[in-house]
Amino acid sequence: MPLRLYNTLTRTEEDFVPRDHARVSFYSCGPTVYDDAHIGNFRSFLAADVLRRWIESPLCEVKGADGQAHKGPRKVVHVMNITDVGHMTDDAEGGESGEDRMAVAGKRIAEAKKSGKLPADVRIDPGDPYQIARFYEERFKDDAKRLGLKLAIEGEKDPTLQPRATESVPGMIELVKRLIAQGYAYVVGGAGERVVYFDVQKFPAYGRLSGNTLDQLREGAGGRVAASNQASKRHPADFLLWKEDSSHIMKWDSPWGAGYPGWHIECSVMSFQRLVGNDLSATIPNGEALIDLHSGGEDNIFPHHECEIAQSCCAFNATPAKGGYARLWFHPRFLLVEGTKMSKSKGNFFTARDLFAKGVDPAALRLELVRTHYRSNANFTMQGLADSQRQVERWRRFVESAGGDASHSQGSRDDAMLGFAQALNADLNIAAAIAEVNKFVARTEKPGTQDAELMKVFDGVLGVLELQRPAAASTDIGIFAPGVAPDPAVLAKLEERRAARAAKDFARSDRIRDELLAMGYAIKDVAGGKVEVRRAGA
RNA sequence: GGCCGGGUGCCAGAGUGGUCUAAUGGGACGGAUUGCAAAUCCGUUAUCCGUCGGUUCGAAUCCGACCCCGGCCUCCA
Structure with missing residues (x-):
């Protein structure tokens, strides 16, 4: 059975049929870089990473346009944008209230330098939004590589896989011009306060992805959109494409004055330019879908992806009925922390680097974030992280103890491969796939070279064993776990205990x-x- | 008010009509091992799947009602 995936657009599980079964195009909505990415962000990115790794796995079969299941080899071109344009904290559309996120980040960095939380040798001007963005972008890429996000590793050699929004603004302006020329967008306001809106009523399929169809969208339902902004729109759901604002912290010249782009248009431009073609005036023949896969957190379903679909279908003549912008929409659910929702605004979040600093093994963190089915809310707990750590260590022992002839037949490996593939082909049932790996490990008394090789194939998808392990500090008496400093007081106790044990004074020991x-x-x-x-306790 | 996901053992988490007295990992308990621990290995650990009804020869799995939990409805992965 070839790969089947749940498609948010159709709300059903379906065969995944890319345009070219040997080369799959995949766009993931990436991080905003005005703060460190937290583990919830990474859960979403890692779910996309597991999907891409599975599609590239030699065990995966994908249905082609000919209706046949095809084996690999297969390449996934996986692109993830870096959103480095600042947006307003309270109102991403109108920008009339709140502060720019990049400005907020600048203040935070200035404070961190003052209080010594950031080392003094970090040279960054808190007043320069580009420096702030680059600072967090580097930290994101660093975290992503440690967690085995394949795209971030490839991105070192091919930066075009991680395009920056600020470097795509000319393309955004071009696309907005095209949408206006085609009658899908309109300009309101006089010079100095011009705004370009997308006219949602020109796109009848609006709402298909999220279920928020135009007649169901209530005006200002979230209570966050200023009434003065709504007044100039033709429909309350019309969304911003360009905002003239000469006072904005990041601004670019445009036919509608100096200002900044709306936050949906960047993905339409970057996904097209990197995965379809450079010419933004192109029209797609037969209205075919532009890319094969598009992912993002569940909160991106509305409004972000709904708006991307509208923009891209209208601009490039893609047909919603043919999948429109992307053939399949992949949306991992949120991660809860100890049972409650985490979010930037609540501040109850762990960043990956916080956890690494405490000595958490990236392999354990990756497994913990990836082991729950992507369409369920996962619950991140310290207990779960410890469980994952032990799981990783069992697998490592298995691979490290392997050598020579296997103690069992090829049939056992075949069973494991089949079970693993069936699980992942069924909408990425990773828990069942992990269970297959464990059953294989449990029945392999003495792993041979071929068993270790098979584990590598499995790990090509799970991406856990290949990660670099944190270094342990070592002295002649103690091996200190990552994140634990060799304290002299502890070393003294260890010496004392060694002496006691040598003297068989076990009570004292x-x-x-x-x-x-x-x-x-x-x-x-x-x-x-x-x-x-x-x-203790870790 | 509208639109989506869910509720399975001590915990995490699979399973969507019979093979389920429910996978897998952790925990707990018992045994081997250890000076004692830890780690490791072996064994045990849900007669039942939110509640109540219904469909069916047969339901954790389908239908209905109800109760809870989470997400979205222009900050958020």
Whole structure:
């Protein structure tokens, strides 16, 4: 059975049929870079990464336009934008209230430098939005690579896979011009306060993705859109394409004055230019879908992706009935933290780098973020992270102990491959796929070279074992877990305990272990007379 | 008010009409091992799937009502 995926657009699970089964185009809405990405962001990006890895796996079969299932090899061109244009905190459309996010980030950076939270050698001007954006962009790419986001690793060699919105503004202006010329957009306001809106009533399929059809959208339902902005629109759902605003922190010249683009138009431009063609005046023959896959967090379904579809279908003559802009829309659900929603505005979020700084193994974090089905809300917990860590360690032991002839037949490996492929082909059932891996590991008493190779194939999709492990600090007596500094007080206790054990004074040895536990350290004896030290409870 | 997802053991989380007395991982418990621990290995751990009704020879799986939880309805992955 070839790959089947749930399509948000049709609300059904369907065969995934790309335009070219050997070369799949995939666009993912990427991060905004006015703060560090949190683990919820990464859950969404990693779900897309697992999908792309699965499509590229030699075990995956994909249905072609000829109706036949095709084996690989297959290439996925996976593009993820970097949103480095600042937007308003309160009103991304009108910009009449709130502050620009990039300006807020600048203040935060200035404060962090003052308080010493950011090292003094970080050279960044908090008043320069481009420097702020680059600063967070680098940190994002760094985190993404540590978590095995394949696109970020490829992006080092091919930066066009991670296009920046600020570098695509000329294309956005061109596309807005085209939409106006075609009658899909209109300009309101006089010089100095011009605004370009998309006319949603010209696109009858508006609402198909989200279910928010025009007659169901109530004016200002979220209560966040200023009434004065709404007044100049032809329909309350009309959305911003360009805003003239000479006071904006980031601004560009345009036929509608100096200002900034609306926040939906960038993805229409970047996805087209990187995955379809450079000529934004092109028209798609037969109204075919432009790209194969498009992903983003569930909150992107409306309004962002709805608006992208409207813009792109209208500008390039793609037909909604033929999939329109993208053949298949992939939307991972939110990540909860200890049972409640996390969001930037609530501030209850973990960033990946916070966790790495505490010594969390990227492999464990990746597995924890990826192991729940992408269309369910996952619940991130410290317990779950510990579970994932142990799972990773079992797999590592399996691979590291492998060698020579396998203790069992090829049939066992074939079963595992089949089970793994069937699970992932069924709308990316990763939990079932992991279960297949575990069953394979459990029944393999003595793993051979071929078993280790098969694990590598599985890990090509899971992307866990290939990640770099955090380094452990080591002294002649202690091996300190990542994130645990070799404290002299601890070292002294370890020396004392070593002496006690040599003298067979086990009562004293155990007492020292309890003392260390009270100090927050858990220890265990390992081969060679050394002691492994980790944080208690971790 | 409109539109989407969900409710499975101590926890996380699969399973969508019979093979389910419900996968897999963690935890817990028992055993092996260890000076004792830790790690590892072996074994045990849901007669039941939010509640109540219905359809069916047969339901965790389909239908209805109800109760809860999460998301979106122009900040957010």
